[in-house]
Amino acid sequence: MAKIIMGIESSCDETGVGLVAAHDDGTVELLADEVASSVQQHARFGGVVPEIASRAHLEAMVPTTQRAFDTAGLSMSDVDTVAVTAGPGLAGALLVGVSAAKAYAAALDVPLYGVNHLAGHIAVDTLQHGPLPTPCLALLVSGGHTQLLRVDDIAGTITELGSTVDDAAGEAYDKVARLLDLPYPGGPPIDKAARDGDPQAIAFPRGMTGPRDPKFDFSFSGLKTAVARWVEGAQERGEQVPVADVAASFQEAVADVLTAKAVRAATEAGIGTLVVSGGVAANSRLSTLARERCAEAGIELRLPRPRLCTDNGAMIAALGAHVAAAGHKPSSLDLSANPGLPVDTVLV
Amino acid sequence: MLILALDTATPAVTAGIVRLSGPAGTTGDTEAGDTEAARAVAGGTDANSAAADGATAVAAARPVVEQVAARVTVDPRAHGELLTPHLLEATADAGITLADLGAVAVGTGPGPYTGLRAGLVTGAALAHSLGVPAYPVCTLDAIAAGPACPALVVTDARRREVYWATYDASGARTDGPHVGSRAEVPETAGHVADHEQPTPEGVVRAAAAEILTAREPGPLTPLYLRRPHAAEPTPRKRVTA
Numbered sequence A: 001m002a003k004i005i006m007g008i009e010s011s012c013d014e015t016g017v018g019l020v021a022a023h024d025d026g027t028v029e030l031l032a033d034e035v036a037s038s039v040q041q042h043a044r045f046g047g048v049v050p051e052i053a054s055r056a057h058l059e060a061m062v063p064t065t066q067r068a069f070d071t072a073g074l075s076m077s078d079v080d081t082v083a084v085t086a087g088p089g090l091a092g093a094l095l096v097g098v099s100a101a102k103a104y105a106a107a108l109d110v111p112l113y114g115v116n117h118l119a120g121h122i123a124v125d126t127l128q129h130g131p132l133p134t135p136c137l138a139l140l141v142s143g144g145h146t147q148l149l150r151v152d153d154i155a156g157t158i159t160e161l162g163s164t165v166d167d168a169a170g171e172a173y174d175k176v177a178r179l180l181d182l183p184y185p186g187g188p189p190i191d192k193a194a195r196d197g198d199p200q201a202i203a204f205p206r207g208m209t210g211p212r213d214p215k216f217d218f219s220f221s222g223l224k225t226a227v228a229r230w231v232e233g234a235q236e237r238g239e240q241v242p243v244a245d246v247a248a249s250f251q252e253a254v255a256d257v258l259t260a261k262a263v264r265a266a267t268e269a270g271i272g273t274l275v276v277s278g279g280v281a282a283n284s285r286l287s288t289l290a291r292e293r294c295a296e297a298g299i300e301l302r303l304p305r306p307r308l309c310t311d312n313g314a315m316i317a318a319l320g321a322h323v324a325a326a327g328h329k330p331s332s333l334d335l336s337a338n339p340g341l342p343v344d345t346v347l348v
Numbered sequence B: 001m002l003i004l005a006l007d008t009a010t011p012a013v014t015a016g017i018v019r020l021s022g023p024a025g026t027t028g029d030t031e032a033g034d035t036e037a038a039r040a041v042a043g044g045t046d047a048n049s050a051a052a053d054g055a056t057a058v059a060a061a062r063p064v065v066e067q068v069a070a071r072v073t074v075d076p077r078a079h080g081e082l083l084t085p086h087l088l089e090a091t092a093d094a095g096i097t098l099a100d101l102g103a104v105a106v107g108t109g110p111g112p113y114t115g116l117r118a119g120l121v122t123g124a125a126l127a128h129s130l131g132v133p134a135y136p137v138c139t140l141d142a143i144a145a146g147p148a149c150p151a152l153v154v155t156d157a158r159r160r161e162v163y164w165a166t167y168d169a170s171g172a173r174t175d176g177p178h179v180g181s182r183a184e185v186p187e188t189a190g191h192v193a194d195h196e197q198p199t200p201e202g203v204v205r206a207a208a209a210e211i212l213t214a215r216e217p218g219p220l221t222p223l224y225l226r227r228p229h230a231a232e233p234t235p236r237k238r239v240t241a
Ligand SMILES: [Zn+2]
Pocket: A117, A121, A142, A144, A278, A279, A310, A311
Protein backbone atom coordinates (compact mmCIF):
# COMPACT_ATOMS: atom_id res chain seq x y z
CA MET A 1 0.00 0.00 0.00
CA ALA A 2 1.36 3.36 -0.98
CA LYS A 3 1.89 5.85 1.79
CA ILE A 4 0.78 9.47 1.37
CA ILE A 5 3.30 12.11 2.42
CA MET A 6 2.45 15.77 2.76
CA GLY A 7 5.34 18.23 2.41
CA ILE A 8 5.39 21.86 3.56
CA GLU A 9 7.96 24.43 2.41
CA SER A 10 8.24 28.02 3.67
CA SER A 11 11.96 28.82 3.84
CA CYS A 12 11.95 31.87 1.57
CA ASP A 13 9.24 33.52 -0.55
CA GLU A 14 7.27 30.50 -1.76
CA THR A 15 4.60 28.78 0.33
CA GLY A 16 4.61 25.23 -1.01
CA VAL A 17 2.46 22.25 -0.17
CA GLY A 18 3.06 18.97 -1.96
CA LEU A 19 1.55 15.52 -1.76
CA VAL A 20 3.38 12.41 -2.93
CA ALA A 21 2.69 8.70 -2.83
CA ALA A 22 5.57 6.53 -1.62
CA HIS A 23 5.29 3.08 -3.20
CA ASP A 24 6.63 -0.16 -1.76
CA ASP A 25 9.22 -0.46 -4.56
CA GLY A 26 10.91 2.77 -3.39
CA THR A 27 9.48 5.01 -6.10
CA VAL A 28 7.75 8.25 -5.22
CA GLU A 29 4.90 9.65 -7.26
CA LEU A 30 3.87 13.30 -7.45
CA LEU A 31 0.18 13.83 -6.61
CA ALA A 32 0.02 17.57 -5.98
CA ASP A 33 2.40 20.52 -5.97
CA GLU A 34 0.77 23.82 -5.00
CA VAL A 35 2.80 26.99 -4.56
CA ALA A 36 1.79 30.51 -3.53
CA SER A 37 4.58 32.99 -4.21
CA SER A 38 5.12 36.40 -2.66
CA VAL A 39 7.84 37.24 -5.20
CA GLN A 40 5.94 40.18 -6.69
CA GLN A 41 5.57 41.80 -3.25
CA HIS A 42 9.37 41.85 -2.96
CA ALA A 43 10.07 43.16 -6.46
CA ARG A 44 10.22 46.86 -5.60
CA PHE A 45 12.69 46.12 -2.79
CA GLY A 46 15.04 44.27 -5.13
CA GLY A 47 15.20 41.24 -2.86
CA VAL A 48 13.18 39.17 -0.42
CA VAL A 49 11.96 41.19 2.60
CA PRO A 50 11.72 38.68 5.49
CA GLU A 51 8.73 40.30 7.26
CA ILE A 52 6.73 40.50 4.02
CA ALA A 53 7.57 36.87 3.23
CA SER A 54 6.47 35.71 6.71
CA ARG A 55 3.18 37.59 6.51
CA ALA A 56 2.51 36.06 3.10
CA HIS A 57 3.25 32.52 4.35
CA LEU A 58 0.71 32.90 7.14
CA GLU A 59 -1.99 34.04 4.70
CA ALA A 60 -1.23 31.37 2.14
CA MET A 61 -0.64 28.29 4.29
CA VAL A 62 -4.15 26.90 4.75
CA PRO A 63 -5.49 27.85 1.28
CA THR A 64 -2.41 26.33 -0.40
CA THR A 65 -2.81 23.15 1.64
CA GLN A 66 -6.47 22.89 0.68
CA ARG A 67 -5.59 23.36 -3.01
CA ALA A 68 -3.08 20.51 -2.78
CA PHE A 69 -5.72 18.14 -1.41
CA ASP A 70 -8.25 19.28 -4.01
CA THR A 71 -5.73 18.72 -6.82
CA ALA A 72 -4.78 15.26 -5.57
CA GLY A 73 -8.40 14.31 -4.90
CA LEU A 74 -7.40 13.23 -1.40
CA SER A 75 -8.77 14.04 2.00
CA MET A 76 -6.62 14.96 4.96
CA SER A 77 -7.29 11.65 6.67
CA ASP A 78 -5.41 9.93 3.82
CA VAL A 79 -2.10 11.44 5.01
CA ASP A 80 0.36 9.00 6.60
CA THR A 81 3.29 11.35 7.22
CA VAL A 82 3.97 15.10 7.33
CA ALA A 83 7.36 16.52 6.30
CA VAL A 84 8.43 20.14 6.62
CA THR A 85 11.44 22.31 5.82
CA ALA A 86 13.19 22.84 9.18
CA GLY A 87 16.01 24.92 7.59
CA PRO A 88 18.06 26.53 6.25
CA GLY A 89 16.13 29.69 5.40
CA LEU A 90 14.60 32.84 6.84
CA ALA A 91 13.76 32.39 10.53
CA GLY A 92 10.32 34.01 10.50
CA ALA A 93 9.37 32.29 7.26
CA LEU A 94 10.45 28.83 8.44
CA LEU A 95 8.53 29.31 11.69
CA VAL A 96 5.21 29.52 9.83
CA GLY A 97 5.71 26.27 7.93
CA VAL A 98 7.10 24.38 10.90
CA SER A 99 4.23 25.51 13.14
CA ALA A 100 1.65 24.54 10.53
CA ALA A 101 3.27 21.15 9.95
CA LYS A 102 3.26 20.40 13.68
CA ALA A 103 -0.42 21.29 13.90
CA TYR A 104 -1.33 19.13 10.91
CA ALA A 105 0.73 16.21 12.22
CA ALA A 106 -0.82 16.56 15.70
CA ALA A 107 -4.38 16.83 14.40
CA LEU A 108 -3.95 13.93 11.98
CA ASP A 109 -1.98 11.92 14.57
CA VAL A 110 0.80 11.02 12.11
CA PRO A 111 4.62 11.27 12.33
CA LEU A 112 6.38 14.54 11.51
CA TYR A 113 9.78 14.84 9.82
CA GLY A 114 11.63 18.17 9.92
CA VAL A 115 14.00 18.01 6.96
CA ASN A 116 16.70 19.98 5.17
CA HIS A 117 15.62 22.27 2.34
CA LEU A 118 18.81 21.68 0.35
CA ALA A 119 18.41 17.90 0.47
CA GLY A 120 14.84 18.47 -0.74
CA HIS A 121 16.18 20.15 -3.89
CA ILE A 122 18.03 16.90 -4.66
CA ALA A 123 15.26 14.51 -3.57
CA VAL A 124 12.77 16.21 -5.89
CA ASP A 125 14.51 14.62 -8.86
CA THR A 126 13.27 11.19 -7.78
CA LEU A 127 9.72 12.35 -8.60
CA GLN A 128 10.73 12.73 -12.23
CA HIS A 129 13.61 10.32 -12.83
CA GLY A 130 13.14 7.55 -10.26
CA PRO A 131 15.44 6.45 -7.42
CA LEU A 132 18.82 8.19 -7.26
CA PRO A 133 21.90 6.13 -8.02
CA THR A 134 24.40 6.51 -5.17
CA PRO A 135 26.79 8.03 -4.84
CA CYS A 136 25.74 10.95 -6.99
CA LEU A 137 26.78 14.57 -7.20
CA ALA A 138 24.40 17.51 -6.88
CA LEU A 139 24.85 21.09 -8.02
CA LEU A 140 22.34 23.37 -6.26
CA VAL A 141 21.99 26.84 -7.70
CA SER A 142 19.38 29.39 -6.66
CA GLY A 143 18.92 32.86 -5.27
CA GLY A 144 19.92 31.61 -1.83
CA HIS A 145 22.43 28.85 -2.44
CA THR A 146 25.23 27.66 -4.69
CA GLN A 147 26.60 24.32 -3.58
CA LEU A 148 28.31 21.23 -4.84
CA LEU A 149 27.25 18.21 -2.81
CA ARG A 150 28.14 14.53 -2.70
CA VAL A 151 25.12 12.37 -1.96
CA ASP A 152 25.77 8.89 -0.56
CA ASP A 153 22.28 8.53 0.89
CA ILE A 154 19.53 11.07 0.21
CA ALA A 155 17.94 10.11 3.54
CA GLY A 156 21.04 10.74 5.61
CA THR A 157 24.51 11.19 4.11
CA ILE A 158 25.20 14.38 2.19
CA THR A 159 28.64 16.02 2.13
CA GLU A 160 29.47 19.50 0.92
CA LEU A 161 32.37 19.59 -1.54
CA GLY A 162 32.15 23.32 -2.17
CA SER A 163 29.91 26.38 -1.96
CA THR A 164 29.93 30.07 -2.78
CA VAL A 165 32.24 32.22 -0.68
CA ASP A 166 30.18 35.36 -1.35
CA ASP A 167 27.01 35.78 -3.46
CA ALA A 168 24.75 32.94 -4.52
CA ALA A 169 24.50 32.55 -8.30
CA GLY A 170 20.89 33.77 -8.27
CA GLU A 171 21.87 36.87 -6.30
CA ALA A 172 24.42 37.72 -8.99
CA TYR A 173 21.63 37.46 -11.56
CA ASP A 174 19.46 39.85 -9.52
CA LYS A 175 22.28 42.38 -9.17
CA VAL A 176 23.27 42.28 -12.83
CA ALA A 177 19.61 42.59 -13.83
CA ARG A 178 19.36 45.77 -11.78
CA LEU A 179 22.48 47.08 -13.48
CA LEU A 180 20.88 46.48 -16.87
CA ASP A 181 17.50 47.93 -15.81
CA LEU A 182 15.89 44.50 -16.07
CA PRO A 183 13.18 43.44 -13.57
CA TYR A 184 13.49 41.39 -10.36
CA PRO A 185 14.01 38.45 -10.06
CA GLY A 186 16.87 38.69 -12.53
CA GLY A 187 17.15 35.11 -13.79
CA PRO A 188 14.38 34.95 -16.41
CA PRO A 189 14.90 38.45 -17.94
CA ILE A 190 18.69 37.95 -18.25
CA ASP A 191 18.14 34.54 -19.82
CA LYS A 192 15.70 36.13 -22.30
CA ALA A 193 17.97 39.08 -23.13
CA ALA A 194 20.94 36.74 -23.57
CA ARG A 195 19.21 34.86 -26.38
CA ASP A 196 19.95 37.73 -28.77
CA GLY A 197 23.47 38.30 -27.47
CA ASP A 198 26.96 36.98 -28.12
CA PRO A 199 28.26 35.00 -25.13
CA GLN A 200 31.85 35.60 -26.30
CA ALA A 201 31.40 39.38 -26.76
CA ILE A 202 32.90 40.30 -23.39
CA ALA A 203 35.45 38.20 -21.51
CA PHE A 204 34.11 38.45 -17.97
CA PRO A 205 36.25 36.83 -15.24
CA ARG A 206 35.69 33.26 -14.06
CA GLY A 207 35.79 33.51 -10.26
CA MET A 208 37.74 31.01 -8.11
CA THR A 209 39.36 29.26 -11.06
CA GLY A 210 43.00 30.13 -10.35
CA PRO A 211 45.49 27.33 -9.69
CA ARG A 212 45.60 28.10 -5.96
CA ASP A 213 41.84 28.66 -5.52
CA PRO A 214 39.72 26.02 -3.75
CA LYS A 215 38.74 23.57 -6.47
CA PHE A 216 35.05 23.32 -5.74
CA ASP A 217 34.14 26.68 -4.18
CA PHE A 218 32.48 29.49 -6.12
CA SER A 219 32.64 33.29 -6.12
CA PHE A 220 30.32 35.60 -8.04
CA SER A 221 31.06 38.90 -6.35
CA GLY A 222 34.03 39.72 -8.60
CA LEU A 223 32.00 38.87 -11.70
CA LYS A 224 29.21 41.19 -10.61
CA THR A 225 31.72 44.02 -10.06
CA ALA A 226 33.34 43.36 -13.43
CA VAL A 227 29.96 43.63 -15.16
CA ALA A 228 29.26 46.90 -13.29
CA ARG A 229 32.65 48.34 -14.34
CA TRP A 230 32.10 47.35 -17.94
CA VAL A 231 28.60 48.87 -18.06
CA GLU A 232 29.76 52.10 -16.38
CA GLY A 233 32.68 52.35 -18.81
CA ALA A 234 30.34 52.10 -21.78
CA GLN A 235 28.02 54.72 -20.25
CA GLU A 236 30.93 57.12 -19.64
CA ARG A 237 32.00 56.84 -23.25
CA GLY A 238 28.45 57.74 -24.15
CA GLU A 239 27.86 54.37 -25.76
CA GLN A 240 24.61 52.47 -25.78
CA VAL A 241 24.97 49.49 -23.39
CA PRO A 242 24.61 46.28 -25.46
CA VAL A 243 22.25 44.63 -22.98
CA ALA A 244 21.98 41.36 -24.91
CA ASP A 245 25.76 40.92 -25.17
CA VAL A 246 26.34 41.84 -21.52
CA ALA A 247 23.59 39.42 -20.42
CA ALA A 248 24.89 36.61 -22.65
CA SER A 249 28.53 37.12 -21.60
CA PHE A 250 27.61 37.31 -17.90
CA GLN A 251 25.46 34.21 -18.17
CA GLU A 252 28.24 32.39 -19.99
CA ALA A 253 30.69 33.16 -17.18
CA VAL A 254 28.27 31.82 -14.55
CA ALA A 255 27.34 28.66 -16.47
CA ASP A 256 30.97 27.98 -17.43
CA VAL A 257 32.26 27.99 -13.86
CA LEU A 258 29.31 26.06 -12.42
CA THR A 259 29.41 23.26 -14.98
CA ALA A 260 33.22 23.04 -15.17
CA LYS A 261 33.54 22.59 -11.41
CA ALA A 262 30.64 20.14 -11.18
CA VAL A 263 31.95 17.94 -13.99
CA ARG A 264 35.48 18.06 -12.56
CA ALA A 265 34.21 17.03 -9.12
CA ALA A 266 32.27 14.11 -10.59
CA THR A 267 35.19 12.99 -12.73
CA GLU A 268 37.73 13.18 -9.90
CA ALA A 269 35.47 11.25 -7.51
CA GLY A 270 34.50 8.73 -10.17
CA ILE A 271 30.83 9.60 -9.77
CA GLY A 272 28.64 8.86 -12.78
CA THR A 273 25.54 10.98 -12.06
CA LEU A 274 25.07 14.73 -11.67
CA VAL A 275 21.82 16.29 -10.46
CA VAL A 276 21.44 20.01 -11.20
CA SER A 277 18.64 21.67 -9.23
CA GLY A 278 17.49 24.95 -7.65
CA GLY A 279 15.87 27.98 -9.27
CA VAL A 280 18.87 28.84 -11.48
CA ALA A 281 18.90 25.28 -12.90
CA ALA A 282 16.06 26.42 -15.14
CA ASN A 283 18.50 28.81 -16.87
CA SER A 284 18.77 27.80 -20.51
CA ARG A 285 22.53 28.33 -20.87
CA LEU A 286 23.33 26.45 -17.67
CA SER A 287 21.26 23.46 -18.71
CA THR A 288 22.64 23.41 -22.26
CA LEU A 289 26.25 23.62 -21.10
CA ALA A 290 25.67 21.02 -18.38
CA ARG A 291 24.23 18.66 -21.01
CA GLU A 292 27.19 19.15 -23.37
CA ARG A 293 29.87 18.76 -20.73
CA CYS A 294 28.24 15.79 -19.01
CA ALA A 295 27.88 14.03 -22.36
CA GLU A 296 31.59 14.65 -23.12
CA ALA A 297 32.63 13.33 -19.71
CA GLY A 298 30.30 10.33 -19.82
CA ILE A 299 28.25 11.54 -16.87
CA GLU A 300 24.49 11.03 -16.63
CA LEU A 301 22.82 14.43 -16.13
CA ARG A 302 19.58 14.56 -14.17
CA LEU A 303 17.83 17.88 -14.50
CA PRO A 304 14.36 18.11 -12.92
CA ARG A 305 11.83 20.14 -14.90
CA PRO A 306 11.82 23.86 -14.01
CA ARG A 307 8.69 23.67 -11.87
CA LEU A 308 10.36 21.09 -9.63
CA CYS A 309 13.67 23.01 -9.49
CA THR A 310 12.24 26.09 -7.78
CA ASP A 311 11.16 25.97 -4.12
CA ASN A 312 8.05 23.83 -3.60
CA GLY A 313 6.38 21.47 -1.14
CA ALA A 314 6.68 18.41 -3.38
CA MET A 315 10.44 18.35 -2.90
CA ILE A 316 9.96 18.26 0.87
CA ALA A 317 7.32 15.54 0.57
CA ALA A 318 9.69 13.52 -1.65
CA LEU A 319 12.52 13.87 0.86
CA GLY A 320 10.12 13.00 3.69
CA ALA A 321 9.15 9.85 1.79
CA HIS A 322 12.79 8.74 1.51
CA VAL A 323 13.58 9.57 5.14
CA ALA A 324 10.48 7.71 6.37
CA ALA A 325 11.19 4.73 4.10
CA ALA A 326 14.72 4.53 5.52
CA GLY A 327 13.15 3.91 8.92
CA HIS A 328 14.43 7.06 10.60
CA LYS A 329 12.83 8.18 13.86
CA PRO A 330 10.33 11.04 13.38
CA SER A 331 11.11 14.53 14.68
CA SER A 332 9.84 15.62 18.07
CA LEU A 333 6.87 17.99 18.17
CA ASP A 334 9.04 20.51 20.04
CA LEU A 335 11.13 20.76 16.89
CA SER A 336 12.21 24.31 16.11
CA ALA A 337 13.17 25.84 12.79
CA ASN A 338 16.91 26.24 12.23
CA PRO A 339 17.76 29.10 9.83
CA GLY A 340 21.39 27.97 9.64
CA LEU A 341 20.78 24.22 9.36
CA PRO A 342 23.97 22.69 7.90
CA VAL A 343 23.59 20.74 4.67
CA ASP A 344 24.86 17.50 6.18
CA THR A 345 21.91 17.41 8.60
CA VAL A 346 19.15 15.90 6.48
CA LEU A 347 16.71 15.24 9.33
CA VAL A 348 16.21 17.33 12.48
CA MET B 1 -18.60 22.84 23.72
CA LEU B 2 -14.87 22.28 24.26
CA ILE B 3 -12.64 24.97 22.84
CA LEU B 4 -8.89 25.07 22.35
CA ALA B 5 -7.57 28.53 23.22
CA LEU B 6 -4.17 29.68 21.94
CA ASP B 7 -2.24 32.92 22.25
CA THR B 8 1.33 33.82 21.31
CA ALA B 9 1.08 37.62 21.19
CA THR B 10 2.84 38.22 24.51
CA PRO B 11 6.06 36.67 25.86
CA ALA B 12 3.88 33.77 27.05
CA VAL B 13 3.18 30.60 25.09
CA THR B 14 -0.46 30.06 26.05
CA ALA B 15 -2.62 27.00 25.35
CA GLY B 16 -5.64 25.62 27.15
CA ILE B 17 -8.90 23.74 26.94
CA VAL B 18 -12.00 25.72 27.92
CA ARG B 19 -15.59 24.56 28.22
CA LEU B 20 -18.13 27.03 26.91
CA SER B 21 -21.89 26.88 27.03
CA GLY B 22 -24.64 29.40 26.59
CA PRO B 23 -26.40 31.10 29.51
CA ALA B 24 -28.34 28.49 31.48
CA GLY B 25 -31.69 27.72 29.93
CA THR B 26 -30.98 29.57 26.70
CA THR B 27 -29.34 26.79 24.74
CA GLY B 28 -30.32 23.22 24.18
CA ASP B 29 -26.85 21.86 24.71
CA THR B 30 -26.41 22.97 28.30
CA GLU B 31 -25.53 19.94 30.36
CA ALA B 32 -26.73 19.43 33.93
CA GLY B 33 -23.21 19.90 35.26
CA ASP B 34 -22.89 23.19 33.45
CA THR B 35 -25.57 24.84 35.53
CA GLU B 36 -23.55 24.36 38.66
CA ALA B 37 -20.44 25.46 36.84
CA ALA B 38 -22.44 28.45 35.66
CA ARG B 39 -23.24 29.48 39.20
CA ALA B 40 -19.67 28.96 40.31
CA VAL B 41 -18.24 30.95 37.44
CA ALA B 42 -20.85 33.65 37.68
CA GLY B 43 -20.22 33.91 41.43
CA GLY B 44 -16.55 34.35 40.72
CA THR B 45 -17.22 37.19 38.35
CA ASP B 46 -19.51 39.22 40.58
CA ALA B 47 -16.87 41.91 40.80
CA ASN B 48 -17.14 42.03 37.06
CA SER B 49 -20.76 42.96 37.04
CA ALA B 50 -22.12 46.38 37.84
CA ALA B 51 -25.42 44.93 38.99
CA ALA B 52 -24.79 41.47 40.34
CA ASP B 53 -28.01 40.80 42.15
CA GLY B 54 -27.56 37.10 42.75
CA ALA B 55 -25.61 34.37 41.05
CA THR B 56 -28.59 32.82 39.30
CA ALA B 57 -29.62 36.03 37.59
CA VAL B 58 -26.07 36.56 36.34
CA ALA B 59 -25.82 32.98 35.20
CA ALA B 60 -28.97 33.48 33.18
CA ALA B 61 -27.36 36.35 31.26
CA ARG B 62 -23.77 35.22 30.81
CA PRO B 63 -22.24 32.38 28.88
CA VAL B 64 -20.59 29.76 31.05
CA VAL B 65 -16.85 29.65 30.63
CA GLU B 66 -14.80 27.08 32.50
CA GLN B 67 -11.07 26.55 32.06
CA VAL B 68 -10.44 22.81 32.09
CA ALA B 69 -6.69 22.65 31.49
CA ALA B 70 -3.94 25.12 30.66
CA ARG B 71 -0.25 25.15 29.78
CA VAL B 72 1.54 28.49 29.86
CA THR B 73 5.28 29.15 29.60
CA VAL B 74 6.78 32.63 29.55
CA ASP B 75 9.52 32.56 26.90
CA PRO B 76 9.23 34.86 23.90
CA ARG B 77 11.66 32.75 21.89
CA ALA B 78 9.86 29.45 22.41
CA HIS B 79 6.50 30.13 20.74
CA GLY B 80 7.28 28.00 17.71
CA GLU B 81 8.87 25.26 19.74
CA LEU B 82 6.43 24.85 22.63
CA LEU B 83 2.98 25.68 21.33
CA THR B 84 2.06 22.29 19.87
CA PRO B 85 3.50 20.31 22.81
CA HIS B 86 1.58 22.65 25.18
CA LEU B 87 -1.73 22.22 23.42
CA LEU B 88 -1.32 18.45 23.31
CA GLU B 89 -0.47 18.37 27.03
CA ALA B 90 -3.48 20.54 27.85
CA THR B 91 -5.66 18.25 25.75
CA ALA B 92 -4.34 15.20 27.58
CA ASP B 93 -4.80 16.92 30.97
CA ALA B 94 -8.41 17.59 30.05
CA GLY B 95 -8.87 13.91 29.30
CA ILE B 96 -9.95 14.56 25.73
CA THR B 97 -8.50 14.28 22.23
CA LEU B 98 -8.27 16.99 19.58
CA ALA B 99 -11.21 15.33 17.82
CA ASP B 100 -13.44 16.34 20.76
CA LEU B 101 -12.93 20.05 20.10
CA GLY B 102 -15.83 22.11 18.83
CA ALA B 103 -13.81 25.21 17.95
CA VAL B 104 -10.45 26.90 18.22
CA ALA B 105 -9.99 30.47 19.51
CA VAL B 106 -6.72 32.26 18.79
CA GLY B 107 -5.22 35.53 19.99
CA THR B 108 -4.48 37.72 16.96
CA GLY B 109 -2.31 40.20 18.83
CA PRO B 110 -1.27 42.90 18.56
CA GLY B 111 2.09 41.37 19.36
CA PRO B 112 5.65 42.21 18.37
CA TYR B 113 7.02 38.69 18.28
CA THR B 114 7.45 36.64 15.13
CA GLY B 115 5.93 33.97 17.36
CA LEU B 116 2.55 35.68 16.95
CA ARG B 117 2.31 33.92 13.61
CA ALA B 118 3.10 30.56 15.25
CA GLY B 119 -0.13 30.80 17.24
CA LEU B 120 -2.21 31.91 14.29
CA VAL B 121 -0.96 29.33 11.81
CA THR B 122 -1.21 26.59 14.44
CA GLY B 123 -4.82 27.54 15.16
CA ALA B 124 -5.65 27.80 11.46
CA ALA B 125 -4.06 24.46 10.56
CA LEU B 126 -5.70 22.66 13.49
CA ALA B 127 -9.11 24.07 12.65
CA HIS B 128 -8.56 23.18 8.99
CA SER B 129 -7.65 19.57 9.66
CA LEU B 130 -10.24 19.04 12.41
CA GLY B 131 -13.01 20.67 10.39
CA VAL B 132 -13.98 23.12 13.15
CA PRO B 133 -14.19 26.92 13.09
CA ALA B 134 -11.29 29.11 14.28
CA TYR B 135 -12.22 32.37 16.00
CA PRO B 136 -9.89 35.37 16.05
CA VAL B 137 -9.62 37.23 19.36
CA CYS B 138 -7.85 40.52 19.97
CA THR B 139 -5.29 39.59 22.62
CA LEU B 140 -5.93 42.82 24.56
CA ASP B 141 -9.64 41.89 24.72
CA ALA B 142 -8.66 38.48 26.07
CA ILE B 143 -6.62 40.14 28.83
CA ALA B 144 -9.46 42.55 29.59
CA ALA B 145 -11.87 39.61 29.84
CA GLY B 146 -10.16 38.40 33.01
CA PRO B 147 -11.95 38.55 36.35
CA ALA B 148 -10.61 42.01 37.29
CA CYS B 149 -12.35 43.74 34.39
CA PRO B 150 -9.62 46.33 33.72
CA ALA B 151 -10.27 49.62 32.05
CA LEU B 152 -6.87 49.78 30.41
CA VAL B 153 -4.71 47.01 28.93
CA VAL B 154 -1.08 47.66 28.01
CA THR B 155 1.33 45.15 26.49
CA ASP B 156 4.90 45.30 25.24
CA ALA B 157 5.34 46.34 21.60
CA ARG B 158 9.17 46.48 21.76
CA ARG B 159 11.04 49.38 20.13
CA ARG B 160 10.20 51.37 23.33
CA GLU B 161 6.51 51.30 22.46
CA VAL B 162 3.40 49.65 23.86
CA TYR B 163 0.12 48.32 22.54
CA TRP B 164 -2.92 49.50 24.45
CA ALA B 165 -6.71 49.52 24.51
CA THR B 166 -9.36 50.77 26.93
CA TYR B 167 -12.54 49.05 28.13
CA ASP B 168 -15.71 50.30 29.81
CA ALA B 169 -17.40 48.76 32.84
CA SER B 170 -19.31 46.28 30.69
CA GLY B 171 -15.99 45.04 29.26
CA ALA B 172 -16.58 46.54 25.81
CA ARG B 173 -13.51 47.99 24.10
CA THR B 174 -13.81 51.78 23.91
CA ASP B 175 -10.48 52.70 22.30
CA GLY B 176 -7.71 50.80 20.55
CA PRO B 177 -5.89 48.65 19.95
CA HIS B 178 -3.15 51.21 19.31
CA VAL B 179 0.62 51.13 19.17
CA GLY B 180 2.64 54.08 20.49
CA SER B 181 4.82 55.49 23.20
CA ARG B 182 3.88 55.31 26.88
CA ALA B 183 3.14 59.03 26.84
CA GLU B 184 0.27 58.48 24.40
CA VAL B 185 -1.53 56.03 26.71
CA PRO B 186 -4.46 57.77 28.44
CA GLU B 187 -4.69 58.11 32.22
CA THR B 188 -7.33 55.91 33.76
CA ALA B 189 -9.05 55.63 37.12
CA GLY B 190 -9.86 51.98 36.51
CA HIS B 191 -7.79 48.86 36.73
CA VAL B 192 -4.63 48.75 34.65
CA ALA B 193 -3.39 45.43 33.24
CA ASP B 194 0.18 46.29 32.42
CA HIS B 195 2.24 43.65 30.65
CA GLU B 196 -0.08 40.82 31.58
CA GLN B 197 -0.77 37.80 29.44
CA PRO B 198 -4.17 36.38 28.51
CA THR B 199 -5.47 33.17 30.06
CA PRO B 200 -7.10 30.52 27.86
CA GLU B 201 -10.32 31.35 29.71
CA GLY B 202 -9.93 35.02 28.78
CA VAL B 203 -9.41 34.15 25.13
CA VAL B 204 -12.65 32.16 25.07
CA ARG B 205 -14.59 34.79 27.07
CA ALA B 206 -13.62 37.40 24.52
CA ALA B 207 -14.93 35.21 21.70
CA ALA B 208 -17.86 33.64 23.57
CA ALA B 209 -20.67 35.69 22.06
CA GLU B 210 -19.44 35.06 18.54
CA ILE B 211 -18.90 31.35 19.15
CA LEU B 212 -22.31 30.86 20.76
CA THR B 213 -24.17 32.53 17.91
CA ALA B 214 -22.32 30.07 15.62
CA ARG B 215 -21.51 32.95 13.34
CA GLU B 216 -19.03 32.30 10.54
CA PRO B 217 -15.76 33.53 12.09
CA GLY B 218 -13.67 36.23 10.46
CA PRO B 219 -10.23 35.38 9.09
CA LEU B 220 -7.33 34.75 11.50
CA THR B 221 -5.57 37.96 10.55
CA PRO B 222 -2.88 39.26 12.90
CA LEU B 223 -3.26 42.76 14.30
CA TYR B 224 0.17 43.94 13.20
CA LEU B 225 -0.56 47.68 13.65
CA ARG B 226 2.81 48.40 12.04
CA ARG B 227 3.89 48.22 8.44
CA PRO B 228 6.64 45.74 7.58
CA HIS B 229 10.09 47.20 8.05
CA ALA B 230 11.46 47.41 4.51
CA ALA B 231 13.27 50.08 2.56
CA GLU B 232 13.23 50.48 -1.19
CA PRO B 233 16.72 50.38 -2.64
CA THR B 234 18.58 53.66 -3.00
CA PRO B 235 20.09 54.45 -6.41
CA ARG B 236 22.91 52.03 -7.09
CA LYS B 237 26.39 53.12 -6.11
CA ARG B 238 28.99 53.19 -8.87
CA VAL B 239 31.84 50.72 -8.55
CA THR B 240 34.19 52.89 -10.60
CA ALA B 241 35.32 56.16 -9.05
ZN1 LIG C 1 15.70 26.55 -2.43
